[in-house]
Amino acid sequence: MPDLVLKGKAIKLGDNISTDDIIPGRFAHLRSNLPELAKHVMEDAVPGFASKVKSGDFLVAGKNFGLGSSREHAPVVIKMSGVGAILAKSAARIFFRNAINQGLPVLLCDTDKIGDGDELEINLTGGTIANLTSGISLSCSKMPPIMSAILKEGGLIPYIQKHRDFKL
């Protein structure tokens, strides 16, 4: 099977992007209408984000991305915006698991080596990132095999539809 490779442009963000930055609690009335909810993605943190982001872009953040709430709507709306993967120095525990469960890759690496607008090529199979703009390559920390398996199926629900149980 060929390696799974994603290519896109970096959108740089800072440290501690919270789930309230990603999708504020005040839009909870839109959570059963995901297309409407998704229009507000990152609206407080990056004004105009929803209209700026292009399909295949990568969010490249500092430490503790996604801290806060367990709302899975956070990775859902990021994925709906077209973002192909999230790169961060670290990601908050619940968000990390939620993103993988939504089939949205989260790669932990030294994001100081990536600038805003850099062209990146991510090899999901090998866990490596090539910064095509700077020529630097980065490696990502490995996730537990069960998470890789869930991500490979496109998320937890497709994984469970296929396996009907957890396979360690």
Next chain:
Amino acid sequence: MGKTLAEKILSLKSHGEAKAGDVVIADVDLAFVQDTTGPLTIRQFKESGFKVLAKSQQTVIFLDHAAPSPARQLSNDHILLRLFAEKTGCRIYDVGEGICHQLVAEQFANPGDVIIGSDSHTVTAGALGAFATGMGSSDVAVALALGKTWFRVPESFLIELNGVFPRGVYAKDLILYLIGQIGADGANYKALEFGGEALARVTMSQRLTIANMAVEAGAKVGLFPSDKITRDFLIAYGRGGNYKPLYPDAEANYERVIAVNLDQLEPMLSLPHAVDNVRPVTQVKGVKIQQAFIGTCTNGRLEDLAVAAEILKGKKRHPGTRLLIAPASRQVLIRAIEKGYIQNLLEAGATMLPPGCTACLGLHQGVLGDGEVCVSTANRNFKGRMGNPEAMIYLASPATTAASAIRGEITDPREFM
């Protein structure tokens, strides 16, 4: 090798030997959702092709976040949740019963349980010695059907508590201090385990406040041993039979040990817009506030209302400061009425909100205006948290919040003691 509390519980529930770093599949004793994460959970449950709950009496829906509902969409979400409960036979606590974490503590959590909820503050039940953690809708949906989930067994930090809380200093000040020390991601993926000689004097109400905010340091759980205080609490809530002692082994392995001498603590605050942006109240006092909010799963219990009522009794809130009070549960409200606390608070100019999450998450019942400042007993002060990214939230104890309501500015509660 000895085991930490986290390793002990996950060994028991995975029917094997669970060591930090292992990935295990563990039985889930209680799984719950609330009204802003429940609808997605239910849709995913159905999408997965599931129809039947693994444990219907250990599956609970709480309508607490938008309660009563401020919008038709949320009212329709409530209908969806009620129909699901009717169809599957799971338990449901409707509008006005209280906050999920308080009700889990009052009615469900037992030492050694594994509890998951689609709410990050599920960690609260760690106060009772339960391995309780927040998860997203997909994970909870699958656990509802399978009665189990997978965990990476966390490494543990031992938080060793010694001494006695000084006058005007409470559990909230301790946990804010700790989060300031550890940082908002300092315990990411880890378990915080509390120990030390002071535990014998740390009440269940205080333990719930402390465990509740473990997640604000990134932790997966905030675990207390199960001891006499746990037993007395369970007896008081009619499930003394579920008590079992639970302690870490003496030779357990901790990634980090943090000792805190309670005698040295002072009233603390988290400043906007990060929970780990912690300072002593003495460095912040004088900041003008337009709203003071006492309640939430962190500090909406009877002991918290008692402290606030004691400070506000016979006094008035500052005319430029709204004072909002939200008891954590119906039972807390009833007891607070019996004790006269609610009368004290109302006479001081408080506005009573119904038992539930209310103003905490920015949906309703106390949304802040542009440029407004709120002192809150809640657990989060992220930008936008209380419904307005142009507002500022300071987190504090009920005592500091009550004292600040009187002066209309951030105030050291010791000035009223």
